[in-house]
Amino acid sequence: MLTHWRFLRRYLDKPQMVGAVAPSSSALAAALCEPYARCRHPARVLEVGAGTGAITRHLGTLLKPTDELDVCEIDPVFAGLLEREVLGGAPLAPAVAQGRVRLLCMPVQDIAAVGHYDFVVSGLPLTAFPLRAVHDVLTVIRHCLKPGGVFSYFEYVGLRRVVRTLALGEERRRIRYVSEYLNRQIRKYQFAERTVLPNVPPARARYLRFTAAPTMTTS
């Protein structure tokens, strides 16, 4: 409950950056991590927009001794909380000590790790961002992923339509452009989606693959 309260306070301070009034539910965290949960080989995972750690905690239950996790969060207040209360405790602390889990307190746009990750799991409020930021974030994520790597993110069900209906002027134009851009990415790259009702508000997890997985060649 304390986490929810701190999350809400941060939203009231910086609504566009936080983009949600409550942390993701455990059902949404599990849905976003599903492709990684099914992975049977050593994997590198990047979480972006970790906030108070709702998804990080779930990733901690899935992380195998052969895996690595980078946790990216732009806000130093949330980053401090993650370090103390999520990365500093079970089950992640041993992996942090081994250097397999790292906290990156920076904007995701500054990550320069080309072709490094098998999975990128996002809690970013993409639909609250300006179009330029959405484009920059997706470009970086796309470059960070290995061929065949999977990007998972969520949107609140119906939120884009509600904002388009109620917003005026510049905000209405922003959500129209962001919506058109996201729809193009979804049409081109989405291979699955899942609606998660036990979340406030209900959410849709989307799974995108920007490039095909490398094929095995036999000689």
Ligand SMILES: C[S@@+](CC[C@H](N)C(=O)[O-])C[C@H]1O[C@@H](n2cnc3c(N)ncnc32)[C@H](O)[C@@H]1O
């Ligand atoms: C909707 S909250 C999600 C928090 C948590 N992952 C969850 O699902 O409950 C979005 C988080 O993204 C962070 N964020 C926003 N813009 C970011 C950026 N450019 N790079 C990294 N993190 C960012 C915010 O500070 C906030 O903690």
